[in-house]
Amino acid sequence: MRSVLVVLLLTLPLTVLSGCGLSSQELRGTAYLAISVEGDQPLTKAILQEEVLQAQTIVAAYRQLHPHVAIETNLFRESTFIDEVRRRQAAGLGPDLMLVAGSTARSLVEANLARSITIPEGTRSQVDPDSRERLELSPRDLAGLPILRRPQLACYNRSRLATSPATTGALINQARGGLRVGLAVDSRSLFWSAGPLGADRGIIAAAAGRPLTTSERQGLQRWLEWLSAANFNQQIFIKPSQESLVQGLLARRLDWIPCNSGNLSRLRRTLGVELGVSDLPSGPYGPPTPITRLRVLAFGTGSTAQQRRLADSLALFSLNPWIQSSLTTDNQDMLPTNRFVPPSAMDTPVLKAMQRSVQQADATDDISRLLPAGDPRDHALSRLVSAVAFGELTAAEATGAVIRALAPAP
Secondary structure (H helix, E strand, O other): OOOOOEEEEOOOOOOOOOOOOOOOOOOOEEEEEEEEEOOOOOOOHHHHHHHHHHHHHHHHHHHHHOOOEEEEEEEEEHHHHHHHHHHHHHOOOOOOEEEEEHHHHHHHHHOOOEEOEOOOHHHHHHEOHHHHHOOEOOOOOEOOEEEEEEOEEEEEEOOOOOOOOOEHHHHHHHHHOOOOEEEEOOHHHHHHHHHHHOOHHHHHHHHHOOOOOHHHHHHHHHHHHHHHHHOOOOOEEEEOOHHHHHHHHHOOOOOEEEEEHHHHHHHHHHHHHHEEEEOOOEEOOEOOOOOOEEEEEEEEOOOOHHHHHHHHHHHHHHOOHHHHHHHHHHHOOOEEOEOOOOHHHHOOHHHHHHHHHHHHOHHHHHHHHHOOOOOHHHHHHHHHHHHHHOOOOOHHHHHHHHHHHHOOOO
16 A cells, blocks of 8 residues: 555754754754654554654754754655655655665665765764664765664563573473463564574575585574474464564563564553563574664755755754764663764663674674565565464475575576
8 A cells, every 4th residue: 555654744842952062053944754664564653653753852852953944754664665755756755864774775775766975984983883884885875874773672571571581492491381472474573583593694695695504504494493393382472573573562462572672662651660671582503693673864866955954964963972862861762873872871771682682683784784674585584484383384395495585686
Protein backbone atom coordinates (compact mmCIF):
# COMPACT_ATOMS: atom_id res chain seq x y z
CA MET A 1 0.00 0.00 0.00
CA ARG A 2 1.48 3.33 -1.00
CA SER A 3 0.47 6.11 1.33
CA VAL A 4 1.82 8.78 3.62
CA LEU A 5 1.32 7.44 7.10
CA VAL A 6 1.27 10.67 9.05
CA VAL A 7 2.31 14.29 8.69
CA LEU A 8 3.54 16.15 11.75
CA LEU A 9 4.44 19.83 11.99
CA LEU A 10 6.89 19.89 14.87
CA THR A 11 6.29 23.27 16.48
CA LEU A 12 6.95 22.54 20.13
CA PRO A 13 7.09 25.07 23.01
CA LEU A 14 10.26 27.17 23.08
CA THR A 15 12.59 27.64 26.03
CA VAL A 16 16.01 29.20 26.32
CA LEU A 17 18.78 26.81 25.29
CA SER A 18 22.15 27.25 26.94
CA GLY A 19 25.44 25.43 27.08
CA CYS A 20 25.42 23.86 23.61
CA GLY A 21 28.04 26.21 22.19
CA LEU A 22 26.28 26.75 18.85
CA SER A 23 25.83 30.00 16.94
CA SER A 24 22.40 31.64 17.16
CA GLN A 25 22.55 32.77 13.53
CA GLU A 26 19.07 33.61 12.30
CA LEU A 27 17.50 31.06 9.95
CA ARG A 28 14.00 31.07 8.49
CA GLY A 29 11.90 28.77 6.37
CA THR A 30 10.53 25.24 6.21
CA ALA A 31 12.45 22.02 5.67
CA TYR A 32 10.86 18.62 4.95
CA LEU A 33 12.00 15.55 6.83
CA ALA A 34 10.99 12.00 5.82
CA ILE A 35 11.36 9.21 8.40
CA SER A 36 11.39 5.50 7.57
CA VAL A 37 9.47 3.04 9.76
CA GLU A 38 10.93 -0.46 9.96
CA GLY A 39 8.85 -3.59 9.42
CA ASP A 40 5.47 -4.27 7.82
CA GLN A 41 3.46 -4.50 11.03
CA PRO A 42 0.24 -2.47 11.49
CA LEU A 43 1.27 1.01 12.53
CA THR A 44 -0.20 1.88 15.88
CA LYS A 45 0.06 5.26 17.56
CA ALA A 46 2.66 3.80 19.94
CA ILE A 47 4.88 2.61 17.06
CA LEU A 48 4.65 5.97 15.32
CA GLN A 49 5.58 7.77 18.53
CA GLU A 50 8.53 5.41 18.92
CA GLU A 51 9.81 6.26 15.44
CA VAL A 52 9.54 10.06 15.82
CA LEU A 53 10.81 10.27 19.42
CA GLN A 54 14.43 11.14 18.57
CA ALA A 55 13.41 13.44 15.71
CA GLN A 56 11.05 15.34 18.00
CA THR A 57 13.79 15.76 20.60
CA ILE A 58 16.27 17.05 18.03
CA VAL A 59 13.80 19.40 16.36
CA ALA A 60 12.53 20.81 19.66
CA ALA A 61 16.07 21.71 20.73
CA TYR A 62 16.96 23.05 17.28
CA ARG A 63 13.94 25.34 17.21
CA GLN A 64 15.00 26.85 20.52
CA LEU A 65 17.95 28.24 18.59
CA HIS A 66 16.00 28.86 15.36
CA PRO A 67 12.35 29.61 16.25
CA HIS A 68 11.55 30.76 12.71
CA VAL A 69 12.33 27.34 11.20
CA ALA A 70 9.54 24.76 10.80
CA ILE A 71 10.25 21.08 10.15
CA GLU A 72 7.42 19.24 8.40
CA THR A 73 7.75 15.49 8.83
CA ASN A 74 6.40 12.55 6.81
CA LEU A 75 6.61 8.91 7.85
CA PHE A 76 6.85 6.07 5.31
CA ARG A 77 7.36 2.35 5.63
CA GLU A 78 10.97 1.26 5.14
CA SER A 79 9.85 -1.27 2.51
CA THR A 80 8.27 1.42 0.30
CA PHE A 81 10.46 4.35 1.31
CA ILE A 82 12.50 4.62 -1.89
CA ASP A 83 9.40 4.38 -4.10
CA GLU A 84 7.68 7.10 -2.04
CA VAL A 85 10.68 9.42 -2.30
CA ARG A 86 10.96 8.79 -6.04
CA ARG A 87 7.26 9.60 -6.51
CA ARG A 88 7.49 12.79 -4.48
CA GLN A 89 10.73 13.82 -6.15
CA ALA A 90 9.07 13.51 -9.56
CA ALA A 91 6.28 15.80 -8.33
CA GLY A 92 8.76 18.36 -7.02
CA LEU A 93 7.92 17.49 -3.40
CA GLY A 94 10.99 15.49 -2.42
CA PRO A 95 12.24 15.69 1.19
CA ASP A 96 15.22 17.80 2.17
CA LEU A 97 16.30 15.35 4.87
CA MET A 98 15.59 11.65 5.41
CA LEU A 99 16.07 9.75 8.68
CA VAL A 100 16.62 6.18 7.49
CA ALA A 101 18.57 2.97 8.00
CA GLY A 102 22.19 3.04 6.85
CA SER A 103 21.53 0.59 3.99
CA THR A 104 18.60 2.73 2.79
CA ALA A 105 20.84 5.82 2.73
CA ARG A 106 23.22 4.01 0.39
CA SER A 107 20.36 2.87 -1.85
CA LEU A 108 19.00 6.42 -2.03
CA VAL A 109 22.35 7.76 -3.24
CA GLU A 110 22.65 4.94 -5.78
CA ALA A 111 19.16 5.81 -7.08
CA ASN A 112 20.08 9.53 -7.31
CA LEU A 113 17.41 10.32 -4.72
CA ALA A 114 19.95 11.56 -2.16
CA ARG A 115 23.22 13.42 -2.52
CA SER A 116 26.46 12.13 -1.08
CA ILE A 117 28.15 14.40 1.42
CA THR A 118 31.71 15.39 2.28
CA ILE A 119 31.93 16.51 5.89
CA PRO A 120 34.70 18.74 7.28
CA GLU A 121 37.58 16.91 8.93
CA GLY A 122 36.68 18.36 12.32
CA THR A 123 33.17 16.93 12.05
CA ARG A 124 34.43 13.68 10.54
CA SER A 125 36.73 13.08 13.51
CA GLN A 126 33.74 13.31 15.88
CA VAL A 127 31.85 10.46 14.21
CA ASP A 128 32.25 6.93 15.51
CA PRO A 129 34.58 5.22 12.97
CA ASP A 130 32.46 2.05 12.58
CA SER A 131 29.34 4.09 11.87
CA ARG A 132 31.23 6.24 9.38
CA GLU A 133 32.74 3.25 7.57
CA ARG A 134 29.29 1.71 7.03
CA LEU A 135 28.36 4.82 5.02
CA GLU A 136 31.57 5.43 3.08
CA LEU A 137 31.16 5.63 -0.68
CA SER A 138 34.77 6.72 -1.12
CA PRO A 139 37.52 7.87 1.26
CA ARG A 140 35.88 11.32 1.32
CA ASP A 141 32.20 10.81 0.51
CA LEU A 142 29.45 9.44 2.76
CA ALA A 143 25.91 8.34 1.90
CA GLY A 144 24.64 10.34 4.87
CA LEU A 145 25.41 11.52 8.37
CA PRO A 146 25.14 8.80 11.06
CA ILE A 147 23.08 10.17 13.94
CA LEU A 148 22.27 7.30 16.31
CA ARG A 149 22.77 3.59 16.86
CA ARG A 150 20.15 1.07 17.98
CA PRO A 151 21.84 -2.06 19.38
CA GLN A 152 20.14 -5.43 19.80
CA LEU A 153 19.59 -6.63 23.36
CA ALA A 154 17.74 -9.16 25.51
CA CYS A 155 14.45 -7.86 26.97
CA TYR A 156 12.59 -9.80 29.63
CA ASN A 157 9.90 -9.61 32.31
CA ARG A 158 11.51 -9.29 35.75
CA SER A 159 8.42 -10.69 37.45
CA ARG A 160 9.07 -13.97 35.62
CA LEU A 161 12.86 -13.95 35.42
CA ALA A 162 15.41 -12.47 37.82
CA THR A 163 18.23 -12.20 35.28
CA SER A 164 18.58 -12.96 31.58
CA PRO A 165 20.15 -16.36 30.70
CA ALA A 166 23.84 -15.90 29.99
CA THR A 167 24.11 -18.71 27.42
CA THR A 168 21.99 -20.27 24.69
CA GLY A 169 22.07 -23.53 26.66
CA ALA A 170 20.70 -21.80 29.76
CA LEU A 171 18.00 -20.14 27.64
CA ILE A 172 16.81 -23.50 26.32
CA ASN A 173 16.98 -25.10 29.77
CA GLN A 174 14.90 -22.31 31.30
CA ALA A 175 12.38 -22.66 28.47
CA ARG A 176 12.07 -26.35 29.36
CA GLY A 177 11.33 -25.18 32.89
CA GLY A 178 8.48 -22.92 31.82
CA LEU A 179 10.11 -19.67 30.62
CA ARG A 180 8.21 -18.42 27.58
CA VAL A 181 10.85 -17.50 25.00
CA GLY A 182 10.12 -15.66 21.76
CA LEU A 183 12.21 -15.93 18.58
CA ALA A 184 11.46 -14.38 15.20
CA VAL A 185 12.21 -16.03 11.86
CA ASP A 186 13.26 -12.66 10.44
CA SER A 187 16.96 -13.33 9.81
CA ARG A 188 18.09 -9.96 11.18
CA SER A 189 16.38 -10.74 14.47
CA LEU A 190 18.16 -14.12 14.59
CA PHE A 191 21.71 -13.17 13.60
CA TRP A 192 22.60 -12.70 17.28
CA SER A 193 22.44 -16.51 17.69
CA ALA A 194 24.78 -17.24 14.77
CA GLY A 195 27.96 -16.50 16.75
CA PRO A 196 27.09 -18.64 19.79
CA LEU A 197 26.38 -21.59 17.46
CA GLY A 198 29.42 -20.97 15.25
CA ALA A 199 27.52 -19.99 12.09
CA ASP A 200 28.66 -16.38 11.66
CA ARG A 201 31.78 -17.21 9.66
CA GLY A 202 29.79 -19.44 7.31
CA ILE A 203 27.17 -16.75 6.66
CA ILE A 204 29.91 -14.22 5.90
CA ALA A 205 31.73 -16.62 3.57
CA ALA A 206 28.54 -17.49 1.67
CA ALA A 207 27.50 -13.82 1.35
CA ALA A 208 30.97 -12.93 0.09
CA GLY A 209 30.84 -15.71 -2.52
CA ARG A 210 33.73 -17.63 -0.96
CA PRO A 211 33.65 -21.46 -0.73
CA LEU A 212 32.90 -22.55 2.83
CA THR A 213 35.39 -24.62 4.78
CA THR A 214 34.16 -27.82 6.41
CA SER A 215 34.09 -26.06 9.78
CA GLU A 216 32.08 -23.13 8.40
CA ARG A 217 29.55 -25.41 6.77
CA GLN A 218 29.19 -27.41 9.99
CA GLY A 219 28.64 -24.20 11.94
CA LEU A 220 25.90 -23.09 9.57
CA GLN A 221 24.15 -26.47 9.82
CA ARG A 222 24.52 -26.44 13.63
CA TRP A 223 22.73 -23.05 13.77
CA LEU A 224 19.88 -24.35 11.62
CA GLU A 225 19.61 -27.49 13.77
CA TRP A 226 19.33 -25.30 16.87
CA LEU A 227 16.48 -23.36 15.27
CA SER A 228 14.77 -26.57 14.20
CA ALA A 229 15.04 -28.01 17.72
CA ALA A 230 13.66 -24.79 19.22
CA ASN A 231 10.38 -25.33 17.39
CA PHE A 232 9.83 -28.61 19.26
CA ASN A 233 10.10 -26.89 22.64
CA GLN A 234 6.57 -25.93 23.63
CA GLN A 235 7.80 -22.90 25.57
CA ILE A 236 9.70 -21.40 22.62
CA PHE A 237 7.35 -19.43 20.41
CA ILE A 238 8.47 -18.85 16.82
CA LYS A 239 7.05 -15.56 15.50
CA PRO A 240 7.08 -14.01 12.01
CA SER A 241 8.61 -10.65 12.95
CA GLN A 242 10.38 -8.62 15.60
CA GLU A 243 7.20 -6.62 16.22
CA SER A 244 5.37 -9.87 17.07
CA LEU A 245 7.93 -10.45 19.81
CA VAL A 246 7.51 -6.94 21.20
CA GLN A 247 3.73 -7.36 21.27
CA GLY A 248 4.11 -10.70 23.06
CA LEU A 249 6.27 -9.16 25.78
CA LEU A 250 3.96 -6.15 26.12
CA ALA A 251 0.95 -8.45 26.55
CA ARG A 252 2.93 -10.68 28.96
CA ARG A 253 2.44 -13.69 26.68
CA LEU A 254 6.23 -13.93 26.41
CA ASP A 255 8.83 -13.64 29.16
CA TRP A 256 12.07 -13.20 27.15
CA ILE A 257 12.82 -11.87 23.64
CA PRO A 258 15.69 -10.44 21.64
CA CYS A 259 14.79 -6.78 21.19
CA ASN A 260 15.99 -3.64 19.48
CA SER A 261 16.92 -0.68 21.69
CA GLY A 262 14.45 1.42 19.70
CA ASN A 263 11.67 -0.63 21.34
CA LEU A 264 12.70 0.22 24.90
CA SER A 265 10.66 3.40 25.39
CA ARG A 266 7.47 1.60 24.35
CA LEU A 267 8.27 -1.41 26.53
CA ARG A 268 9.00 0.81 29.53
CA ARG A 269 5.66 2.60 29.24
CA THR A 270 3.80 -0.71 29.67
CA LEU A 271 6.10 -2.88 31.78
CA GLY A 272 7.68 -0.18 33.95
CA VAL A 273 10.09 -1.60 36.51
CA GLU A 274 9.24 -5.13 35.37
CA LEU A 275 11.27 -4.59 32.17
CA GLY A 276 14.69 -6.18 32.31
CA VAL A 277 17.39 -5.37 29.75
CA SER A 278 20.63 -7.28 29.31
CA ASP A 279 23.16 -8.72 26.89
CA LEU A 280 22.06 -11.50 24.57
CA PRO A 281 23.28 -15.02 25.42
CA SER A 282 26.66 -16.35 24.36
CA GLY A 283 27.21 -19.97 23.39
CA PRO A 284 29.75 -22.77 23.14
CA TYR A 285 31.25 -21.30 19.96
CA GLY A 286 31.47 -17.64 20.90
CA PRO A 287 29.73 -14.47 22.02
CA PRO A 288 26.44 -13.25 20.54
CA THR A 289 26.57 -11.52 17.17
CA PRO A 290 23.82 -8.88 17.45
CA ILE A 291 22.80 -6.40 14.79
CA THR A 292 23.33 -2.71 15.49
CA ARG A 293 20.90 -0.66 13.42
CA LEU A 294 22.30 2.64 12.25
CA ARG A 295 19.99 5.63 11.81
CA VAL A 296 21.25 8.14 9.28
CA LEU A 297 20.31 11.55 7.96
CA ALA A 298 20.39 11.43 4.15
CA PHE A 299 20.08 14.59 2.06
CA GLY A 300 17.53 15.12 -0.71
CA THR A 301 18.53 16.24 -4.20
CA GLY A 302 15.63 18.58 -4.99
CA SER A 303 16.07 21.18 -2.24
CA THR A 304 16.21 24.90 -2.88
CA ALA A 305 19.34 26.73 -1.70
CA GLN A 306 17.52 27.84 1.47
CA GLN A 307 16.12 24.37 2.19
CA ARG A 308 19.56 22.87 1.67
CA ARG A 309 20.99 25.36 4.15
CA LEU A 310 18.33 24.42 6.71
CA ALA A 311 18.91 20.69 6.14
CA ASP A 312 22.68 21.02 6.58
CA SER A 313 22.21 23.13 9.71
CA LEU A 314 19.78 20.68 11.32
CA ALA A 315 21.96 17.68 10.45
CA LEU A 316 25.10 19.17 11.99
CA PHE A 317 23.09 20.21 15.05
CA SER A 318 21.93 16.59 15.42
CA LEU A 319 25.55 15.49 15.74
CA ASN A 320 26.38 18.08 18.43
CA PRO A 321 27.69 16.39 21.64
CA TRP A 322 25.15 18.27 23.75
CA ILE A 323 22.09 17.10 21.81
CA GLN A 324 23.51 13.59 21.43
CA SER A 325 24.12 13.43 25.18
CA SER A 326 20.53 14.60 25.83
CA LEU A 327 19.11 11.98 23.46
CA THR A 328 21.13 9.26 25.16
CA THR A 329 20.45 10.11 28.79
CA ASP A 330 16.82 11.22 28.47
CA ASN A 331 15.49 8.29 26.42
CA GLN A 332 18.05 5.51 27.05
CA ASP A 333 17.03 3.74 23.85
CA MET A 334 19.99 4.61 21.62
CA LEU A 335 23.71 5.19 21.56
CA PRO A 336 25.26 8.35 20.14
CA THR A 337 27.48 8.39 17.07
CA ASN A 338 29.51 11.34 18.34
CA ARG A 339 32.63 10.02 20.06
CA PHE A 340 32.88 13.09 22.31
CA VAL A 341 29.69 12.53 24.27
CA PRO A 342 30.90 12.45 27.90
CA PRO A 343 31.30 8.94 29.33
CA SER A 344 29.20 10.01 32.31
CA ALA A 345 26.20 10.28 29.96
CA MET A 346 26.36 6.54 29.32
CA ASP A 347 26.93 5.31 32.87
CA THR A 348 23.72 3.31 33.40
CA PRO A 349 23.22 -0.49 33.28
CA VAL A 350 21.03 -0.28 30.15
CA LEU A 351 23.45 1.95 28.23
CA LYS A 352 26.38 -0.22 29.29
CA ALA A 353 24.55 -3.27 27.94
CA MET A 354 24.08 -1.38 24.66
CA GLN A 355 27.79 -0.57 24.52
CA ARG A 356 28.67 -4.24 25.03
CA SER A 357 26.22 -5.17 22.26
CA VAL A 358 27.94 -2.78 19.85
CA GLN A 359 31.33 -4.27 20.75
CA GLN A 360 29.97 -7.79 20.17
CA ALA A 361 28.59 -6.78 16.77
CA ASP A 362 31.96 -6.88 14.96
CA ALA A 363 31.14 -10.12 13.11
CA THR A 364 27.58 -9.01 12.47
CA ASP A 365 28.82 -5.72 11.04
CA ASP A 366 30.52 -7.82 8.35
CA ILE A 367 27.18 -9.54 7.73
CA SER A 368 25.40 -6.17 7.56
CA ARG A 369 27.85 -4.86 4.98
CA LEU A 370 27.67 -7.99 2.82
CA LEU A 371 23.95 -8.54 3.33
CA PRO A 372 22.25 -5.16 3.87
CA ALA A 373 18.64 -4.92 4.96
CA GLY A 374 16.35 -5.13 1.94
CA ASP A 375 18.81 -7.25 -0.06
CA PRO A 376 16.85 -10.03 -1.84
CA ARG A 377 19.33 -12.54 -0.40
CA ASP A 378 18.34 -11.46 3.12
CA HIS A 379 14.69 -12.11 2.29
CA ALA A 380 15.63 -15.51 0.85
CA LEU A 381 17.51 -16.38 4.05
CA SER A 382 14.46 -15.44 6.16
CA ARG A 383 12.27 -17.73 4.06
CA LEU A 384 14.68 -20.64 4.47
CA VAL A 385 15.04 -20.03 8.21
CA SER A 386 11.25 -20.04 8.48
CA ALA A 387 11.06 -23.32 6.55
CA VAL A 388 13.55 -24.92 8.95
CA ALA A 389 11.88 -23.52 12.07
CA PHE A 390 8.50 -24.90 11.03
CA GLY A 391 9.80 -28.27 9.91
CA GLU A 392 9.35 -27.86 6.15
CA LEU A 393 13.08 -28.42 5.58
CA THR A 394 15.64 -30.29 7.64
CA ALA A 395 18.75 -28.41 8.72
CA ALA A 396 20.85 -30.60 6.44
CA GLU A 397 18.62 -29.84 3.44
CA ALA A 398 18.58 -26.14 4.22
CA THR A 399 22.33 -25.73 4.64
CA GLY A 400 23.10 -26.06 0.94
CA ALA A 401 20.04 -23.97 0.04
CA VAL A 402 21.20 -21.18 2.37
CA ILE A 403 24.67 -21.17 0.86
CA ARG A 404 23.22 -20.91 -2.64
CA ALA A 405 20.71 -18.23 -1.62
CA LEU A 406 23.41 -16.06 -0.04
CA ALA A 407 25.76 -16.20 -3.03
CA PRO A 408 26.22 -12.72 -4.56
CA ALA A 409 24.82 -12.12 -8.03
CA PRO A 410 27.42 -12.78 -10.74
